[in-house]
Amino acid sequence: MHAKLPHPFDDATRVTPGDSNWQGHTSDDYWAFVGPFGGVTAATILRALIDHPERAGDPLALTVNYCAPIAKGPFDLDVRLVKANRSSQHWSVELGQGCGEVATLATAVFAERRPSWEHRVARYPETKSFEQTMPFPKITASWANQYEFRFVEGEMRIGPLQAEPGSTYSKLWISDRTPRKLDMLSLMSMSDAFFGRVFHARRALVPFGTVSLTTYFHTDSEELAAEDITHVLATADAKIFHKSYGDQNAELWSPNGRLLATSTQIAYFKA
Template sequence: VNYAGPIADGEFDLRAQPVRTNRSTQHWWVELLQNEQVAATATGVFASRRQTWSSVEARFPEVPQAATLPRYPNVGRAQWTQCYDMRFVQGEMQFSAPAPPPQDSASTLWIRDEPPRPLDFVSLLAISDAFFPRIFVRRPLWTPIGTVSFTTYFHADATTLDAAGDAAVLGVARAHQFRNGYFDQSAEVWAATGALLATSHQIVYYKE
């Protein structure tokens, strides 16, 4: 998804067209319009996967169980945070904390929909974008920001998502660099069983 401008609360129109399709893949182009102006564009690539040799190089972190961690307070936070139960292992936002700011932007947390719902591709996509902007973790200072481009890759099929049920999933996020008004942000989303469900990457604008 590429954001051409702010998306306001209210109605919008979507225009989707297939660019090319065949027996194993589909390529789609999508535009989101408000007031007859393009506010965002997106591409979607879909494929039928066949059984092949497979290996996961990323490693599931060693973390406490979600039930042993306190729920992150979302009072006074953005409205979308009310949709999630977040339990941080590390890297939560601490704007009022007297401690010195952290030396990196890494966060690890358990997260699930609130109220709970079985995991599907729509909720997994939303969760992959439910990490606080990394600049707020690295530097506890309110700064105007906006996502410029955001991509999610699904690594799980429907059977894997069904097995995850409505349990919390584990999220890991970090930035690689903050420079001249832009930073990147990468994330992994894992099932509690250790299955890698999705990865995401985005570039974010910040103003100073």
């Protein structure tokens, strides 16, 4: 009887624990144009924190600053608990390669979520179902082919430059191409799994890279496990492109109508 192979995502985000220095390795399956897909790098950092013996609670927020390109191969994660109190923890993680050159700097907040008053202001977007939408064709970057994108609205279209920029809004279903039950790690990665909004506006694949990404989690691991889902409904948009930098913001929803995470990022582009 053959042992079941790990899911490509779990293989890509695998970490080896240490005292403060943990180790990881880039994955060709999640490679972008000039380095690893930022979402899987963020998920690898989050895995090290979730697996840390001193960790308490669930992820509340993760900010990742991509300082320099990550080369193919191994990397170190310097994990440090900066501050802890009765209800939250604040962590710092530096991803380095070679002679300790920092390529990625991250901070995270974990918290014990307790029952409280609640008010769900955001409304679940109107949408066609996952089954009613068609998968987007595969593209060159290997990371994108690990996901299945089903656009409800705002499909990326590459074509001749036009006088008016294209819409930057998209509504789509995102799932792992090889189905995998959604957890905090895949939720983190999917919060970055959007084509650059500048691609939509310019209708062209221009040089692009995330500089800083923050994801906020609006569920805990127990609630997310109870959702028992393999795909999310996502919306993504932008507010401004100015002097080589533009923002992106996103929402990730459960098919059952729960807002699971929101994210915002600033990205470099050349156009």
